[in-house]
Amino acid sequence: MNKGLLIVVSGPAGSGKGTVNGKLLESDAYAFSVSATTRAPRPGEVDGVNYHYVTREDFERRIRAKEMLEYTEYCGNYYGTPLRETLEALNAGKNMILEIEVEGALNVKRVYPEAVLIMLLPPSFAVQEARLRGRATETEEKILERLERTRAELPELSHYDYVVYNYDGGADTCADDIRAIVRAERCAVRRHRTAAAEYFETH
Amino acid sequence: MNKGLLIVVSGPAGSGKGTVNGKLLESDAYAFSVSATTRAPRPGEVDGVNYHYVTREDFERRIRAKEMLEYTEYCGNYYGTPLRETLEALNAGKNMILEIEVEGALNVKRVYPEAVLIMLLPPSFAVQEARLRGRATETEEKILERLERTRAELPELSHYDYVVYNYDGGADTCADDIRAIVRAERCAVRRHRTAAAEYFETH
Numbered sequence: 424m425n426k427g428l429l430i431v432v433s434g435p436a437g438s439g440k441g442t443v444n445g446k447l448l449e450s451d452a453y454a455f456s457v458s459a460t461t462r463a464p465r466p467g468e469v470d471g472v473n474y475h476y477v478t479r480e481d482f483e484r485r486i487r488a489k490e491m492l493e494y495t496e497y498c499g500n501y502y503g504t505p506l507r508e509t510l511e512a513l514n515a516g517k518n519m520i521l522e523i524e525v526e527g528a529l530n531v532k533r534v535y536p537e538a539v540l541i542m543l544l545p546p547s548f549a550v551q552e553a554r555l556r557g558r559a560t561e562t563e564e565k566i567l568e569r570l571e572r573t574r575a576e577l578p579e580l581s582h583y584d585y586v587v588y589n590y591d592g593g594a595d596t597c598a599d600d601i602r603a604i605v606r607a608e609r610c611a612v613r614r615h616r617t618a619a620a621e622y623f624e625t626h
Numbered sequence: 627m628n629k630g631l632l633i634v635v636s637g638p639a640g641s642g643k644g645t646v647n648g649k650l651l652e653s654d655a656y657a658f659s660v661s662a663t664t665r666a667p668r669p670g671e672v673d674g675v676n677y678h679y680v681t682r683e684d685f686e687r688r689i690r691a692k693e694m695l696e697y698t699e700y701c702g703n704y705y706g707t708p709l710r711e712t713l714e715a716l717n718a719g720k721n722m723i724l725e726i727e728v729e730g731a732l733n734v735k736r737v738y739p740e741a742v743l744i745m746l747l748p749p750s751f752a753v754q755e756a757r758l759r760g761r762a763t764e765t766e767e768k769i770l771e772r773l774e775r776t777r778a779e780l781p782e783l784s785h786y787d788y789v790v791y792n793y794d795g796g797a798d799t800c801a802d803d804i805r806a807i808v809r810a811e812r813c814a815v816r817r818h819r820t821a822a823a824e825y826f827e828t829h
Binding site: 541542544546547548549574577578580581583584585586587599600602603604606607608610611612615616618619621622623624625 | 745747749781784787788789806811825828
């Protein structure tokens, strides 16, 4: 059984990362990491499915014990990726998808350099803005906040491995791009450091 | 029109690279580079199809003028890849396949760092040997020479980008691997150095 790949997918609001990742998860070869959080479950949310709901004390103990692959604090609550669960799924051959933002993604790469960082982007900032304005649900304040965040984060793209553009209606193409990236990464020589020696030893 | 990728495929005798490359060439997106050589055409070979047949004087002039992407001398004849033709095809959006051995491949990477170096391998040295012995056409001397060459060249695998294993009957899988590699490479951030800036400029 080959180890799975840790795939970090980031993307600004309007990039469609939820839809694209949903398509990848249709296959058994991919799994989604369930995050831990200190925020209270909302009606309908299930512990262990939407999140692992833990106390603030427990979360901070996990951070100190280095049991979190990455974590962030947002609006007074912690959110993070449990390390052991993720490693177990990788060892079982699953390609694990982490849908996290830029800061968390770069932290994952530091802790687990074999991770593949993929940035999903709308075709352009202009298209992103049009998509956000097209969502009747968003307030102007929220839209501007999200666009501002994209401006601040996008220079970090240079630390990512791949960039995938999501054109209108292009979620299937994006999922195919990510599947190709995973297939190619499995062939990368830097993931087969002992290949030359093994070639002569295997019978 | 996006530029094509320069794809160097190497592989020892018995790796099946001819078959795999043949499958890639079934698509218009891929083209094979026609080498230049100073050896005489064999019966049935066509100038400009099998090779560009040139004089020794002309070949050496091309080397001095840096008109060859790579070249080698073998059994008293020069063989090499014309630079201009290759660049023109890449600019026309074709993915160019060069089927060359290790030394030439590493030279290509030096001259054209955007090249993607792929090593196609039998599953193991033992399988390679069995495949060569299974070919009734090969003399024992030739077989030993080829195996010796593999022993000498394989340590250079570490300078390649990808390794693809050709299991028995696996040529289609290998062609799919290479297509995935090409698709992934097109998304590689290092090939999109200005992506973050362009994102805000494009309308």
